Amino acid sequence: MQKDIVVFKNTAECFNLILRSEPSFDDISKRIEEKIMSNRDFYKGSSLSLNYVGRNLSLDEEKIIVSIFNSIAGANILDISCKKSDGISSTEDNLQTDSLSEDQDDLQNKTVSQIVSDAISYSNEGITKFHKGTLRSGQYIGYRGNVVVFGDMNPGSEIVATGNIIVLGLIRGIVRAGVEGDTNSVIAALGLQPTLLSIGDVITRTPEEDKKSKKKDLKFEVAHLKDDAIYISN
Amino acid sequence: MSEVIVITSGKGGVGKTTSTANIGVALAMEGKKVVLIDTDIGLRNLDVVMGVENRIVYDIVNVIEGVCRTKQALIKDKRFDGLFLLPAAQTRDKSSITPENMVKLCEELKKEFEYIIIDCPAGIEQGFANAIAAANRAIVVTTPEVSAVRDADRIIGLLEANGIYDHKLLVNRVRIDMVKKGDMMNINDIVDILAVELIGVVPDDENIIITTNRGEPAVMGKSKAGLAYRNITKRIIGEEIPFMDLDDKGGFFGSFKRIFGKNN
Numbered sequence: 001m002q003k004d005i006v007v008f009k010n011t012a013e014c015f016n017l018i019l020r021s022e023p024s025f026d027d028i029s030k031r032i033e034e035k036i037m038s039n040r041d042f043y044k045g046s047s048l049s050l051n052y053v054g055r056n057l058s059l060d061e062e063k064i065i066v067s068i069f070n071s072i073a074g075a076n077i078l079d080i081s082c083k084k085s086d087g088i089s090s091t092e093d094n095l096q097t098d099s100l101s102e103d104q105d106d107l108q109n110k111t112v113s114q115i116v117s118d119a120i121s122y123s124n125e126g127i128t129k130f131h132k133g134t135l136r137s138g139q140y141i142g143y144r145g146n147v148v149v150f151g152d153m154n155p156g157s158e159i160v161a162t163g164n165i166i167v168l169g170l171i172r173g174i175v176r177a178g179v180e181g182d183t184n185s186v187i188a189a190l191g192l193q194p195t196l197l198s199i200g201d202v203i204t205r206t207p208e209e210d211k212k213s214k215k216k217d218l219k220f221e222v223a224h225l226k227d228d229a230i231y232i233s234n
Numbered sequence: 235m236s237e238v239i240v241i242t243s244g245k246g247g248v249g250k251t252t253s254t255a256n257i258g259v260a261l262a263m264e265g266k267k268v269v270l271i272d273t274d275i276g277l278r279n280l281d282v283v284m285g286v287e288n289r290i291v292y293d294i295v296n297v298i299e300g301v302c303r304t305k306q307a308l309i310k311d312k313r314f315d316g317l318f319l320l321p322a323a324q325t326r327d328k329s330s331i332t333p334e335n336m337v338k339l340c341e342e343l344k345k346e347f348e349y350i351i352i353d354c355p356a357g358i359e360q361g362f363a364n365a366i367a368a369a370n371r372a373i374v375v376t377t378p379e380v381s382a383v384r385d386a387d388r389i390i391g392l393l394e395a396n397g398i399y400d401h402k403l404l405v406n407r408v409r410i411d412m413v414k415k416g417d418m419m420n421i422n423d424i425v426d427i428l429a430v431e432l433i434g435v436v437p438d439d440e441n442i443i444i445t446t447n448r449g450e451p452a453v454m455g456k457s458k459a460g461l462a463y464r465n466i467t468k469r470i471i472g473e474e475i476p477f478m479d480l481d482d483k484g485g486f487f488g489s490f491k492r493i494f495g496k497n498n
Contacts, residue, residue, distance in 0.1 A: 133429070134429045136387045136388065136390055136391030136394075137384055137385075137387040137388040137391065138387075138388045138391055138392070139391050151429065152427075152429070154384075154387050154427065155384060156384060156387070156388065
């Protein structure tokens with residue numbers, strides 16, 4: 001069972017909230033707020049379809065969650081729905097259905113689309129944002145996907161991504177990959193000299209000696225996570 | 235079509251006001267009609283560097299507030315036809331004018347002047363926002379120091395975010411002897427980090443101190459800095475004056491950055 005009472009899981013189809021059923025709704029909504037606040041700029045301006053699983057929510061409770069995302073995160077919530085897990089509908093008493101037969105059709109459809117969505121999420125590398133040009137001091141990219149930069153990252157710039165970060169130049173700013181838990185994310189660049197680097201929950205920075213290396217001696221380096229430590233290969 | 239050029243840097247003390255004065259005078263020496271605007275309200279310096287501090291009656295805030303007509307506030311330079319200065323206010327601060335005020339003022343001045351040069355204050359707040367509001371071009375001034383380059387980088391990012399894509403770099407106070415010894419940042423490295431086109435390099439020159447104190451911009455004399463500013467001004471007008479030694483274009487990734495940098 002998951003340790004956190006709320007877990008965010010983003011797939012290509014929609015934004016999933018995995019909720020525990022025992023805590024009170026107040027605790028759940030507080031935890032959602034906390035998680036959003038810690039990564040606020042991330043969601044700003046994005047359009048999301050929310051999907052929740054693990055407990056039932058009344059229409060009012062659904063409305064509260066939508067308003068949390070809309071107001072605090074600055075996101076635009078398109079809709080919110082409950083994911084039926086594996087077609088077992090015995091606990092879905094609160095959901096409106098018109099007739100039994102429609103219910104069964106729904107189950108069939110959901111099962112098929114759920115299968116498709118699962119298949120996509122296992123093979124899905126996520127969407128990628130491309131930034132053309134050097135990322136300057138003070139500029140920030142937050143993206144739920146991968147980020148590719150055609151240029152350098154100057155000190156004072158920052159990239160936060162749920163996926164991989166590839167920079168076709170020198171990294172001298174802050175890079176954080178796999179921020180929603182994808183520990184397979186990597187950070188790659190022609191020269192890793194970040195002021196701060198993190199993959200998932202593990203954080204590190206450039207060792208002192210490396211800061212002085214000349215540009216022409218640099219090779220393409222990839223940082224990845226292994227056993228809770230960051231390794232750099234080239 | 236008039237040009238509105240803002241001289242900015244982010245970092246203080248790198249030579250914005252000195253550059254504004256020298257470029258302004260050099261443009262007038264080329265026969266252009268120029269007005270210099272000091273937007274450093276509360277800490278005005280352009281009038282001192284130009285030698286006209288004793289002739290200020292009205293200032294830019296007076297104009298914006300309608301206390302006087304624009305023409306009454308413009309100070310005509312006695313040495314050059316076609317060179318005017320609009321001084322900043324000293325007893326007010328940068329919240330006294332808005333970007334919209336500046337746009338309106340420059341629209342009016344564009345009818346009379348071929349070049350409007352705006353001296354931007356240090357920082358990235360209200361003063362900066364006011365100064366860049368009406369500009370279509372920018373000259374970013376930096377010195378060969380890590381801190382100044384860092385700030386210049388931020389400023390270039392802000393200029394691009396505000397729609398000013400025609401920006402060029404001016405590297406000031408360069409000491410070639412120190413660069414050769416490796417004690418001072420190399421011009422190529424600076425251009426590489428900032429990924430912008432260079433418009434000129436001004437050597438560190440004692441004459442700047444002397445001429446500033448006298449209120450006679452260096453371009454009027456024979457110093458090295460003066461010559462550098464005259465060359466820079468010619469490049470602003472569009473003439474091609476060769477640089478001293480900027481051959482290294484940074485290799486493959488340098489080209490990458492230049493190609494994609496221009497597509498923003």
